[in-house]
Amino acid sequence: MPEINVSTADMLSLDARGLHYKELNARLREAVAEGATDIELRNVFGQRYIGTDLDKPVNIHIYGTPGNDLGAFMDGPRIVVHGNAQDGCGNTMNEGEIVIHGHAGDILGLSARGGRIFVREDVGYRVGIHMKEYQGKRPLVVVGGTAQDFLGEYMAGGVLVVLGLTLKEGEAHRASYIGTGMHGGVIYLRGQVQPYQLGKEVGVAELGEADRGVLEEAVGQFCAHFGYDAGEILKTPFSKLFPLYLRPYGRLYAY
Amino acid sequence: MKTYIPPRFKVERDQERCIKCQVCVNQCSFSVHSYDAEVDEVFSREENCVGCHRCVIFCPTHALNICKTPLDYRENANWRPEIIEDIIRQAESGGVLLTGMGNDKPYKVYWDHLVVNASQVTNPSIDPLREPMELRTYLGRKPERVELERGGLKLKTKVAPQLTIEAPIMFSALSYGAVSLNVHESLARAASEFGTLFNTGEGGLHRKLYKYGKNTIVQVASGRYGVHSEYLDVAAAVEIKIGQGAKPGIGGHLPGEKVSAEVSATRMIPAGTDALSPAPHHDIYSIEDLSQLIYALKEATNYTKPIIVKIAAVHNSAAIASGMVRAGADIIALDGIRGSTGAAPKIIRDNVGIPIELAIAAVDTRLRQEGIRHQASLVAAGGIRCAADVVKAVALGADAVYIGTAALIALGCTVCQQCHTGKCAWGICTTDLSLTKRINPDIGTERLVNLLRGWSHEIKDMLGGMGVNALESLRGNRLHLRAVGLSEKEMEILGVRHAGD
Numbered sequence: 190m191p192e193i194n195v196s197t198a199d200m201l202s203l204d205a206r207g208l209h210y211k212e213l214n215a216r217l218r219e220a221v222a223e224g225a226t227d228i229e230l231r232n233v234f235g236q237r238y239i240g241t242d243l244d245k246p247v248n249i250h251i252y253g254t255p256g257n258d259l260g261a262f263m264d265g266p267r268i269v270v271h272g273n274a275q276d277g278c279g280n281t282m283n284e285g286e287i288v289i290h291g292h293a294g295d296i297l298g299l300s301a302r303g304g305r306i307f308v309r310e311d312v313g314y315r316v317g318i319h320m321k322e323y324q325g326k327r328p329l330v331v332v333g334g335t336a337q338d339f340l341g342e343y344m345a346g347g348v349l350v351v352l353g354l355t356l357k358e359g360e361a362h363r364a365s366y367i368g369t370g371m372h373g374g375v376i377y378l379r380g381q382v383q384p385y386q387l388g389k390e391v392g393v394a395e396l397g398e399a400d401r402g403v404l405e406e407a408v409g410q411f412c413a414h415f416g417y418d419a420g421e422i423l424k425t426p427f428s429k430l431f432p433l434y435l436r437p438y439g440r441l442y443a444y
Numbered sequence: 445m446k447t448y449i450p451p452r453f454k455v456e457r458d459q460e461r462c463i464k465c466q467v468c469v470n471q472c473s474f475s476v477h478s479y480d481a482e483v484d485e486v487f488s489r490e491e492n493c494v495g496c497h498r499c500v501i502f503c504p505t506h507a508l509n510i511c512k513t514p515l516d517y518r519e520n521a522n523w524r525p526e527i528i529e530d531i532i533r534q535a536e537s538g539g540v541l542l543t544g545m546g547n548d549k550p551y552k553v554y555w556d557h558l559v560v561n562a563s564q565v566t567n568p569s570i571d572p573l574r575e576p577m578e579l580r581t582y583l584g585r586k587p588e589r590v591e592l593e594r595g596g597l598k599l600k601t602k603v604a605p606q607l608t609i610e611a612p613i614m615f616s617a618l619s620y621g622a623v624s625l626n627v628h629e630s631l632a633r634a635a636s637e638f639g640t641l642f643n644t645g646e647g648g649l650h651r652k653l654y655k656y657g658k659n660t661i662v663q664v665a666s667g668r669y670g671v672h673s674e675y676l677d678v679a680a681a682v683e684i685k686i687g688q689g690a691k692p693g694i695g696g697h698l699p700g701e702k703v704s705a706e707v708s709a710t711r712m713i714p715a716g717t718d719a720l721s722p723a724p725h726h727d728i729y730s731i732e733d734l735s736q737l738i739y740a741l742k743e744a745t746n747y748t749k750p751i752i753v754k755i756a757a758v759h760n761s762a763a764i765a766s767g768m769v770r771a772g773a774d775i776i777a778l779d780g781i782r783g784s785t786g787a788a789p790k791i792i793r794d795n796v797g798i799p800i801e802l803a804i805a806a807v808d809t810r811l812r813q814e815g816i817r818h819q820a821s822l823v824a825a826g827g828i829r830c831a832a833d834v835v836k837a838v839a840l841g842a843d844a845v846y847i848g849t850a851a852l853i854a855l856g857c858t859v860c861q862q863c864h865t866g867k868c869a870w871g872i873c874t875t876d877l878s879l880t881k882r883i884n885p886d887i888g889t890e891r892l893v894n895l896l897r898g899w900s901h902e903i904k905d906m907l908g909g910m911g912v913n914a915l916e917s918l919r920g921n922r923l924h925l926r927a928v929g930l931s932e933k934e935m936e937i938l939g940v941r942h943a944g945d
Binding site for chain 1: 533534536537538539540541542667668671672673676697699700708712713714717718720722726727736739740741743744745746747789
């Protein structure tokens with residue numbers, strides 16, 4: 190994978206080595222307040238909450254490993270991680286984009302209401318949990334590799350795409366409880382899953398024309414970020430996972 | 445299926461007084477009263493009556509009375525009518541029984557077993573009508589020690605953000621969607637006028653109420669409904685809701701019927717869809733994770749607001765509270781077993797959690813033992829009914845209280861426990877626009893401010909009687925309390941001596 194060269198004259202560079210997240214984020218806030226629009230963070234070692242309180246469309250390039258809750262409550266920035274991300278990436282995100290050139294951990298996109306997240310490789314548990322959508326907002330998460338259990342759990346909206354590019358020839362996804370409690374949104378999964386791997390609220394269907402459109406757009410963006418061939422990826426059939434019931438617990442109660 | 449549940453209430457209509465004006469027909473949202481023009485008579489379907497008294501209060505000729513139906517089952521201390529009828533209801537529906545409001549079971553109310561001291565002879569009592577009496581309360585993390593600038597009265601110590609309230613009473617979390625916008629507006633305006641705070645609950649804050657932000661606590665719960673940067677920015681404080689006294693350990697389901705266009709815009713979910721709040725926050729599985737969310741919110745608000753963490757009072761509350769303080773919570777809210785709800789499974793509401801009195805004492809004691817009591821304020825909720833309960837809560841160790849049910853009663857609630865049906869005839873716990881207009885925010889505000897004013901005077905009276913002129917002197921001062929009819933163990937937990945001792 191070619192390393193993207195992002196250094197330009199307008200780029201503000203910050204060395205995060207040895208900085209506590211509080212200090213790093215304070216400097217980021219300050220830089221954005223002063224009008225910086227392109228910032229690179231070098232030597233990031235696990236600092237949390239990067240991008241959280243920046244409500245401007247600023248570009249941030251992170252070199253190293255950002256900590257948990259990257260872009261939590263984020264409202265606008267675009268973050269590119271040249272490395273892996275940890276847990277809670279895009280937690281309750283409202284708007285913005287996160288591109289991860291590597292792996293990401295658990296609960297990626299938890300409760301996200303908008304924005305886009307692209308992960309080149311694998312992700313952890315409960316990814317896309319309780320994602321929502323509202324009016325023009327429809328969060329998109331595209332995972333290049335595979336995911337762990339409870340993918341798309343409690344999902345109430347948005348689009349979750351899992352491409353399985355890190356799986357070997359003939360190797361199936363291993364996640365179980367996919368879409369448990371799902372009552373909105375859609376998951377497009379490339380590669381094999383057995384019915385027992387799905388939550389009981391999930392239906393499987395072939396892609397319709399509208400699905401194709403959404404998927405091609407999502408995969409197109411993914412490939413533009415990471416330099417894959419979209420046509421090649423789309424040759425393999427996808428399954429569409431959708432909620433069987435919009436109100437899974439509607440009949441649970443006695444009034 | 446024919447129901448085997450008999451009517452709960454009897455509608456008594458004095459035919460001589462009834463002028464057939466049909467006010468009762470129009471006021472009842474449970475379809476009890478109906479008018480038959482052919483015979484010019486008003487009829488009642490008693491099986492629908494919930495005992496909310498709306499018709500009684502609004503009947504212009506006082507022709508109506510609602511009383512308990514005199515039907516008796518054979519007496520049985522074990523198989524009580526409520527238990528029999530719960531079984532019948534489930535046999536007929538197969539569902540989880542839902543209910544509204546707080547636990548109505550006769551658990552011991554410790555407030556009623558605690559009495560307050562007064563000064564006699566050896567120190568003078570204070571007359572609050574003529575002498576200054578301080579109820580103002582600051583909530584938030586307090587510094588270890590305070591340093592002043594040399595030669596001045598300016599603070600050198602950087603104090604963490606504090607909430608200032610004029611009496612130790614705030615309005616409990618009541619979410620928009622459960623209660624109506626007019627209720628939210630009444631609470632917001634009353635808080636603003638009196639100088640306290642109201643709490644949005646987990647259903648977001650309607651934009652119309654952003655102007656009351658300085659008097660607003662916004663909640664972040666497991667569903668994250670309506671949580672976005674502007675919502676966090678506009679508030680005075682952010683509360684992470686882990687649990688609720690009425691339903692510890694479980695999430696919530698706001699049925700799609702209640703997600704109207706306005707509720708949808710505030711919660712930021714499509715209209716008509718169910719709003720499901722998961723039981724846990726899926727980014728919190730430990731104290732360390734709680735710390736992570738606390739600091740995520742501190743980062744998101746740039747360390748300008750206190751972060752409250754609310755838990756239901758449960759068996760290990762003291763140890764959990766210690767962890768919460770160490771995790772960075774500036775204020776801890778404890779909600780006891782009598783805490784109320786817009787909807788909860790009855791089996792949970794009536795059986796899970798512990799009384800708030802014991803929880804306050806246990807948490808306060810534990811935090812003092814660990815030397816971290818000053819690091820967080822303590823807010824008690826769940827069954828605070830009057831000014832005396834507030835005084836006793838503060839003496840046991842609370843910094844302030846949340847009131848929910850009491851505030852709703854001020855607005856007209858008669859605790860009929862039908863909140864979960866969405867048909868509240870008093871227009872409180874409903875999103876039905878024909879009902880919500882029954883709460884007039886001008887009058888609602890006035891009723892709530894009156895309540896707060898009345899309680900404040902009473903608190904001052906009780907403080908004055910004790911010879912104390914500031915609430916601060918009562919806080920955690922359990923010597924001002926004595927127990928009546930409690931066991932050794934209960935008194936040990938509460939940290940109080942028996943009356944006469």
